[in-house]
Amino acid sequence: MNRRTFLKKTSEVGAAALAASAFPGILSARHRKPTIRVVGTHVTLQEKIRQQAEKDLGINIEFYPGGSAEVLLKASTDPDSFDLYEQWSNSIKILWQARTVQSIDIKRLIHWDEVNGLTKTGRITPQARLGLGDAPYKLLYVQPDKKLGSNQSNAISFLPYVHNTDSFGYNSQVVKRGIPYETESWGWLLDRRFHGKVALVNAPTIGLFDLALAVQAQGEMTFQDMGNMTREEIDQLFEIVVAKKRLGHFRGVWSSVPQSVELMASGEVVLESMFSPGVSTLNGMDIPCVYAAPKEGYRAWHGVMCLSRSCTGERLDAAYAFMNWWLSGWPGAFIARQGYYISNPQRSRPFMSEAEWDYWYEGKPAAEPLTGTDGRVSVQPGAVRTGGSYIQRFENIAVWNTVMDTYEYTLPKWSEFVLA
Incomplete structure (x- = not known):
């Protein structure tokens, strides 16, 4: 191109x-x-x-x-x-x-x-x-x-x-908490239990893979290489998800972290594509948002x-x-x-407390309340980071955010999905 x-x-x-x-x-x-x-x-x-x-x-x-x-x-x-x-x-x-x-x-x-x-x-x-x-x-x-x-x-x-490794976040007050790497699944994005309460990130090189992982997890289609889909696979994928969008399954899409926070904080969604700062912010607001560790692997x-x-x-x-x-x-x-x-x-470790290092990098239970970048407590004592340690999370990558060979072909398809 x-x-x-x-x-x-x-x-x-x-x-x-x-x-x-x-x-x-x-x-x-x-x-x-x-x-x-x-x-x-x-x-x-x-x-x-x-x-x-x-x-x-x-x-x-x-x-x-x-x-x-x-x-x-x-x-x-x-x-x-x-x-x-x-x-x-x-x-x-x-x-x-x-x-x-x-x-x-x-x-x-x-x-x-x-x-x-x-x-x-x-x-x-x-x-x-x-x-x-x-x-x-x-x-x-x-x-x-x-x-x-x-x-x-x-x-x-x-x-x-x-x-980081990204997945989806869900409100554990509404969605029953799953088991990391065992029951938590990308397929939840298409689960009928959450009809009308699901949102996605509005980016074709990111949200596209959330949809692909969800569709494959639900057994509705498979991909020869999800990291470089063919036009035929893209056609089939969007035929499935656009139909679900028109039936009202998706609440909508978000374009910034603050938007994703507002969607869940307001109760409009209970499960959505999320970035880690959004999860941290919601927990700081006393909204129990869990960042899933999907059994299929992370994006x-x-x-x-x-x-x-x-x-x-x-x-x-x-x-x-x-x-x-x-x-x-x-x-x-x-x-x-x-x-x-x-x-x-390792160069950042001296700038972190032992409790912070153990929680964020080692996957150990928080020894004390931990604050986020906004100064609010986002991690309570005893909490364990979903997905475990830094190494464990990055040992389980399904796909990286990617600009595929068919990138141009996906753009109007993504627009159709957003506008459906």
């Missing part, structure tokens, strides 16, 4: 209007602190992170958070509007093909040697499931022909930093931080400083409190 095709296709799904509002340009930083602009989602572009980074680095940082589709379109069409882009690895193919990002020199990454094997080889342990689709290691290294691949080089397409994602091709000079230096800061310890500890992992976790 070339740049012309990408622009045409994004227009077809009604997103092109978003490109009209460009971010403010950076004034010359001569005689003042350098300023970098970071485009991304609400997941990592949080005010506490921005303030701490400015304090530690002595630079100005501007955050521009938005929905997944919005920020991807911005980064893919307007490289002058940002210096750094934060999202998920399934966006790399689009950004690289659009030629709006530049490679990152690993010699300028202070903690590169500490980054674990999950990103570099695809497996957290030798026995771990590799996971279907765009495992990050397949897209990490820039090859001599400027394509992306798994052969190691001195240039990478993204900084590996935050990552995993890996955060990517990319450099705009327009980032040069002192802004480039500041951008590298910000990337190195993300792997310096404090940020990894901060995002652990919303359920996310960092690529070099």
Whole structure:
């Protein structure tokens, strides 16, 4: 897919209007602190992170958070509007093909040697499931022909930093609590018991796989390779789920973490695609949201931080400083409190209490009340993180968020589903 095709296709799904509002340009930083602009989602572009980074680095940082589709379109069409882009690895193919990002020199990454094997080889342990689709290691290294691949080089397409395994969340006051890896199943998204009370994330490279995992778990169809579906498989999948949508099974879709929280907090849904910060927020609101550990395996994602091709000079230096800061310890500890992992976790361990480390990384019962990033208690004493330890969760990956070869073909199909 070339740049012309990408622009045409994004227009077809009604997103092109978003490109009209460009971010403010950076004034010359001569005689003042350098300023970098970071485009991304609400997941990592949080005010506490921005303030701490400015304090530690002595630079100005501007955050521009938005929905997944919005920020991807911005980064893919307007490289002058940002210096750094934060999202998920399934966006790399689009950004690289659009030629709006530049490679990152690993010699300028202070903690590169500490980054674990999950990103570099695809497996957290030798026995771990590799996971279907765009495992990050397949897209990490820039090859001599400027394509992306798994052969190691001195240039990478993204900084590996935050990552997690995603599934669905459910309100255990309404939905009977299941057994992790045994009875909890993606098939619950299509269970008739929850008719009209189910929501999905509004992203074709994410929600598509939630639906595929659910349909397969229900035994309604199978896939030769879920990570790279054929057109025929996509047709069959959407024929099934669009029919269910028209019958009122799905309450709707959400485009941001706050929206997903509101849907469950209001009682409109009892089960939905969720990201970890949403689960943490709901628990902090005393709503017992359980983050499922599906027996079929997780849908995993890996955060990517990319450099705009327009980032040069002192802004480039500041951008590298910000990337190195993300792997310096404090940020990894901060995002652990919303359920996310960092690529070099041992450096973050001194910034976490023993109880926090044991709960978030080791899968042990919480020894004391634990607060989330919002300062509210989100984990009660004795609670155990669903899915267990960091290693256990990443040993059970079913599929990674992926831009398939049939990505363009899925866009109108996804729009049909959303609008049905």
